[in-house]
Amino acid sequence: MKLNTIAVLGGGPGGLYAARLLKLSHPHAEVTVYEHGVPDKTFGFGVGLASRTQRNLRLADEDSLNAIVAVSHPHEMSMRVGDAEVRLAHGELLAIGRATLLSVLQTYARAAGVNLRFGERRSAADLDADLIVAADGIASTTRTELAEEFAPEIAEGEGLYLWCGTEFALPSAVFTPVTTEHGTFVAHAYPYASDRSTFLIETDEQTWQQAGFDESTRETKNGETDQISLDYLQEAFAQPLQGNRLIGNRTKWLRFRTIRCRRWYTRNVVLLGDAAHTAHYSIGSGTKLAMEDAIALDRAVLAADDMDEALAAYEAERRPAVNHLQAIAERSMAWWDSFPARTSMPVEQLMLAYMTRAGKVTVERFAESAPQVANPGLAAFAGVEANDVPPPAAVTAWILDQPLAAGEHRFAARTAPETLRTASGTVQIEISVRPWSHAATKLIVDLPPATTYWLTGPDDREAALDRLDIAERLRRETGAVLVADLPRRFRADAAGAVASGRVDLVAFTS
Ligand SMILES: Cc1cc2nc3c(=O)[nH]c(=O)nc-3n(C[C@H](O)[C@H](O)[C@H](O)COP(=O)(O)OP(=O)(O)OC[C@H]3O[C@@H](n4cnc5c(N)ncnc54)[C@H](O)[C@@H]3O)c2cc1C
Structure with missing residues (x-):
């Protein structure tokens, strides 16, 4: 199918990768990414990329994968309960800072000829393009504006999590619980650069309330960090933190939201990545799913004769893989929610x-x-x-x-x-x-x-x-x-x- 104009809403990993692949496949098309944030000012810390994902990305675009791997941080995995620790040598686990990943993908999108427009918040309704890719993330306004077509369902997890970081590289990824007078908190932490680690901390509702975090969450304005929680957790996790501080980036307690949509496309507008579906972070797959969606979308558009056939083929190919991972992620989320009961x-x-x-x-x-x-x-x-x-x-x-x-x-x-x-x-x-x-x-x-x-x-x-x-x-x-x-x-x-x-x-x- 020949496309003259492609508009991508959202410059996260899904949108940037889709824009590059689509531009490489349609060199004469004008491909534009609209990202409402500005470069280098993103949320979050590191994300993990498992070996299987690397294989899929290598097959789709070896150059960008090599660049991603070159700035990633390999690590092993461990579990520590009290003084007992077990380490799992796992050769192919990689983590990368979200900002670093985006910077690589921006460079490769530009190199392919994609037009990147930062600081521009757009709606699918304002855009005039042959194909509109809505990669506008978990809070996708495209999904909300076209809710009748996409029929989204949003399920909130019971537990609460907080995504923060620290300024040193842990020796390996670690899952570790800490019990305070208020209850148990569990950290999923991993190094993603020579001087940075992600610390994702979760807890149950009762512990969260007993520690007063319902109040600190209420008092933290959107876009700010809940410093009261960070100070408390920095003390609780003093041992794995080895005396380092916890740092936030618009960090506050959230409940994980699993998104499912009955349809992923309508006319020439297609949802991709977190806009279409999410899977609990404990299986470390959100970035992978978004980038693999981009691969499938590019292939489907290239192979089909018209838009409806292309977008139906994209959805038909990705839905089983996404459903499968969402089922695994749901079980994994429940396992982590009940983790404190297994620490003996x-x-x-x-x-x-x-x-x-x-x-x-x-x-x-x-x-x-x-x-x-x-x-x-x-x-x-x-x-x-x-x-x-x-x-x-x-x-x-x-x-x-x-x-x-x-x-x-x-x-x-x-x-x-x-x-x-x-x-x-x-x-x-x-x-x-x-x-x-x-x-x-x-x-x-x-x-x-x-x-x-x-x-x-x-x-x-x-x-x-x-x-x-x-x-x-x-x-x-x-x-x-x-x-x-x-x-x-x-x-x-x-x-x-x-x-x-x-x-x-x-x-x-x-
Ligand atoms: C706590 C936590 C930990 C995670 N850990 C991992 C992990 O270890 N491994 C992993 O693979 N994934 C992880 N993820 C998931 C991962 O962050 C997401 O799945 C991934 O970023 C999805 O990519 P995306 O491109 O679909 O959306 P996003 O990365 O959310 O990007 C969407 C972009 O769209 C922009 N935007 C939104 N609306 C508009 C608009 N109207 N106009 C213009 N721009 C707009 C936003 O500014 C944003 O830049 C984690 C998620 C959470 C919450």
């Missing part, structure tokens, strides 16, 4: 629970890639020495073969005997609610007392993972033995859940 686990087992939390990584794959962490985690679960853990290909069967002693119950392995289903003291529950919903809380509160809860429900994977997540809540809140029905094809999920303490026993149904 040995830290290696906690890392195992973290890696398998959203159904993306199996224990076998984790054991293959990081046996030095996975094996002590599995040993802690089974109460054996790390040397006694079998090779990765055998761990799934080995986990399910471990015995269990729970109260007066003794089980030879982690597959539940059928007689337990109807034994006295067992309550069977058909699960049809999301694990972290109010309906799940009500279900748990209304349950009759039992020594065993046996969870049943549909056969699809999301429903199976939901049962395992509810099992963990119930197990923690009731102390009963938890059994979940699972189709046999989800053996790997069953093993991950058993080894991570989400469920005690499983029953394979088909």
Whole structure:
């Protein structure tokens, strides 16, 4: 399809990358990015770019990816609870300052011939172009103005987070909780330059209120930083901060907003990146999704004969990948919201629970890639020495073969005997609610007392993972033995859940 004019609303990673790719594919078109901010004055600190993302960006545009990698900061990952720390050597994790990433993408967009207009706030309705790309971020006015067409749904997370930074490079990324007199705060922190680290700190509503942050949030004007919270957290996280200060950049407590839209385009206006969809920061994918959208949009426009066909093809290609990541992100968000309840686990087992939390990584794959962490985690679960853990290909069967002693119950392995289903003291529950919903809380509160809860429900994977997540809540809140029905094809999920303490026993149904 031939385009003469392309207007891009928003000069974030999605908009700038889309503008460059589209200009390279349509050298005769006039491509303009309208960005209401000015260069070098952006929000936020560093963002992470995982290895898979790098591969996709390399295939689409090797030059800009090389420039991004050259100014990125590689790091490993670690988890620290109290004095116990476990480190995961992970060769391909990169982080980059948001301002640095934008500066590289601005340079490459300009080099391709894109016209960048800063300090210009525009609306899709004001623009006259063959294609209008609305990459105007999580608060997209395009999405709001055309809400009838896009039908957005916005779900707010329960927990609160605050995005700040510090002026030194941590030795590795670290997840670390700190408990104060008001409750638990968890930092997700990672270095992104030789003198900078991101510190993303989250907490639950009750702790937030008890620490008085509801008030400090109210008193912090938009565009300012909540210094009261930063001072408090700087003291609480003094150890990982190694005496450095926390710095803000329009930093205040927020609840994560997951955006979903029923449609991503109307006529010649198309949503891209955070404007179309968001996924919780704990899977570090927002920038990746925005840039991968840009790749798909460019390809779809190049291949199609008309605008409707192009934008339909873009949406059809990206929607499954976005839905998949949003499902993982939702589970990950819930896992982090309930993180303080798991901090009594040995830290290696906690890392195992973290890696398998959203159904993306199996224990076998984790054991293959990081046996030095996975094996002590599995040993802690089974109460054996790390040397006694079998090779990765055998761990799934080995986990399910471990015995269990729970109260007066003794089980030879982690597959539940059928007689337990109807034994006295067992309550069977058909699960049809999301694990972290109010309906799940009500279900748990209304349950009759039992020594065993046996969870049943549909056969699809999301429903199976939901049962395992509810099992963990119930197990923690009731102390009963938890059994979940699972189709046999989800053996790997069953093993991950058993080894991570989400469920005690499983029953394979088909
Ligand atoms: C706490 C937190 C941590 C995160 N950590 C990570 C991470 O580790 N890894 C990762 O990949 N992602 C991370 N993200 C997500 C990431 O920041 C976003 O997903 C990403 O920036 C989306 O890119 P975008 O181009 O769609 O939108 P944005 O980056 O938001 O850019 C939108 C741009 O549009 C401009 N704009 C808005 N309206 C208009 C208008 N009307 N006219 C002109 N300009 C306009 C804005 O000024 C802005 O520059 C994190 C997000 C949060 C909240």
